[in-house]
Amino acid sequence: MSLHLALFLETTGCHYSGWRMPGAAQANPADWATIKSLAQKAEAAKFDLIFMADKLSVDDIYGESVVEAVRHRVTERPEPFSVLSAIGAVTEKIGLAGTVSSSVIQPFAAARTLATLDHLTGGRAGWNVVTSTSDAEAANFGQTLLGHELRYQKAAAFIQAVRTLWTAGRITLSWPIASRGSMRTVNVSAMPTSILRGSRAVARSICRAHRRATR
Numbered sequence: 471m472s473l474h475l476a477l478f479l480e481t482t483g484c485h486y487s488g489w490r491m492p493g494a495a496q497a498n499p500a501d502w503a504t505i506k507s508l509a510q511k512a513e514a515a516k517f518d519l520i521f522m523a524d525k526l527s528v529d530d531i532y533g534e535s536v537v538e539a540v541r542h543r544v545t546e547r548p549e550p551f552s553v554l555s556a557i558g559a560v561t562e563k564i565g566l567a568g569t570v571s572s573s574v575i576q577p578f579a580a581a582r583t584l585a586t587l588d589h590l591t592g593g594r595a596g597w598n599v600v601t602s603t604s605d606a607e608a609a610n611f612g613q614t615l616l617g618h619e620l621r622y623q624k625a626a627a628f629i630q631a632v633r634t635l636w637t638a639g640r641i642t643l644s645w646p647i648a649s650r651g652s653m654r655t656v657n658v659s660a661m662p663t664s665i666l667r668g669s670r671a672v673a674r675s676i677c678r679a680h681r682r683a684t685r
């Protein structure tokens with residue numbers, strides 16, 4: 471049996487109000503010196519993975535009030551994959567995983583971001599797919615939050631779509647990504663027909679991504 475360790479990277483601490491304590495080490499969620507130091511310590515301590523959670527809006531849930539949320543919580547967090555890319559440049563081996571919202575992010579965008587991180591870091595990228603739970607997150611993308619069941623149906627189609635974008639036939643971005651032992655290529659132009667049998671909303675978004683990629 472082996473033990474795997476992951477660092478839940480929160481520069482301000484995992485308690486939402488920890489940053490307000492006198493003597494709190496860091497109140498800035500995007501402080502690079504702190505991020506770099508924590509990442510390098512995790513790698514030196516033989517951790518397998520650094521994980522960055524994400525929420526795509528200022529919190530609108532805590533205390534059922536934006537005012538309460540802003541008063542008590544760290545309300546903004548840095549975009550995980552930008553930070554993970556920077557961490558990749560100052561570490562050698564540790565895995566780098568971030569949260570992706572299947573409810574508001576387009577499969578094409580997610581596939582491209584993750585493939586880029588994977589490529590830059592020699593195959594160290596990972597993802598945590600969530601469906602997002604707040605109206606504010608959907609609103610920030612001009613959308614309305616779907617109900618629970620629909621969100622999870624969309625998530626299943628989203629994951630399939632992203633995987634298809636990574637693995638389907640033809641190549642236009644011709645750089646290879648190292649993927650757990652086998653070299654694959656990132657495909658952004660082939661029409662992922664298998665997806666079209668899934669959710670219509672996802673199929674439409676894939677078609678839009680395809681049109682943009684091949685314009």
Ligand SMILES: Cc1cc2nc3c(=O)[nH]c(=O)nc-3n(C[C@H](O)[C@H](O)[C@H](O)COP(=O)(O)O)c2cc1C
Binds near residue numbers: 522601
């Ligand atoms: C390990 C772990 C990490 C999570 N990370 C995130 C995250 O980064 N962003 C987020 O919005 N939700 C995150 N969640 C919440 C889940 O996506 C999910 O919404 C939650 O577990 C409630 O389940 P439900 O969606 O079925 O109501 C996380 C949950 C777990 C257990």
